[in-house]
Amino acid sequence: MSEEKTKVLIIGSGPAGFTAGIYASRANLKPLIYEGIQPGGQLMQTTEIENFPGYPEGVQGPEMMDHFRAQAMRFGAEIRSSVIEKVDFSQRPFRCVDEDGNVIIADTVIVCTGASAKYLGLADEEKYRGMGVSACATCDGFFYRKKNVAVVGGGDTACEEALYLATLAKKVYLIVRKDYLRASDVMRKRVQEAENIEILFNCNTAGLFGEDGVEGARIIRYKGTPQEEEFKIDIDGFFLAIGHRPNTSFLDGQLELDGEGYIKVKGATTHTSVEGVFAAGDVADPRYRQAIAAAGTGCRAALDAEKFLMEHEA
């Protein structure tokens, strides 16, 4: 166990964390990046990324994150394959403890721990991950042109994903566990009016099947009632849209969060409710959740931290 000081501690290593690392290291702040449970973030689970500017031919998610990482290291960011488990933001400098009990005393902290898509918890979701199972229609929808897909969920995200996929796919099933859509009126109406979207109300997914990827899903209607029935749908893609969970539990209530658990930032800045602590990427973004948006806020967080340090150093 050790104790060390840093000017900038970056927690998380997705596009936001590494971009913050690139900017902070170029400003000669020698940032320390803790990569966290999923080094590289959600993009490590994606296959091809075609919407990140600068890659006209597209790029594999893990390859792009390698580039981000290498660029941060090039300018002197120190990257550690470990997890920050505890933080104490009650006084500056901040005291943070990693999984091995090492203590980091940080003048500023940038939280970039991202958000995780919720999954149903089916074994088949793991089995077919990257082979037909996805939690991001914008990322993967393109691969299902003229095919059949299903979206799970009845909220605004599910409707948005279904409508997006409906412009590409032949047919979209929307699997909704209740007998109504929780989404806003306007989204509900659009989904109901779309010719190639079929809403399966009162339905739950029991499992997926297929040889080398998803070929279909087993659906149970009216689960646990006398009318319960099981049937199959033929699909090539299975999209989860049952919400995201921001990774903020380690903060132990020390930063102000919104009703859904995302870190609140002040206006267009990355300042949080604690001076000297900044937030960037999906952990503070319930709306866009895109790699390029996360990278943008990572840049802003590093600039905010740099300015903060200039103003608070003697």
Ligand code: NDP
């Ligand atoms: P929501 O929490 O609003 O909806 C989640 C949906 O997933 C619900 O229909 C819920 O069902 C369903 N669900 C949850 N768990 C399961 C499960 N285990 N099995 C089956 N279904 C499940 O999340 P969203 O991501 O849709 O939206 C989050 C917030 O972001 C909302 O406030 C939304 O309005 C907002 N948003 C706004 C948009 C816009 O304005 N354009 C776009 C996207 C999001 P049930 O209803 O039965 O609980």
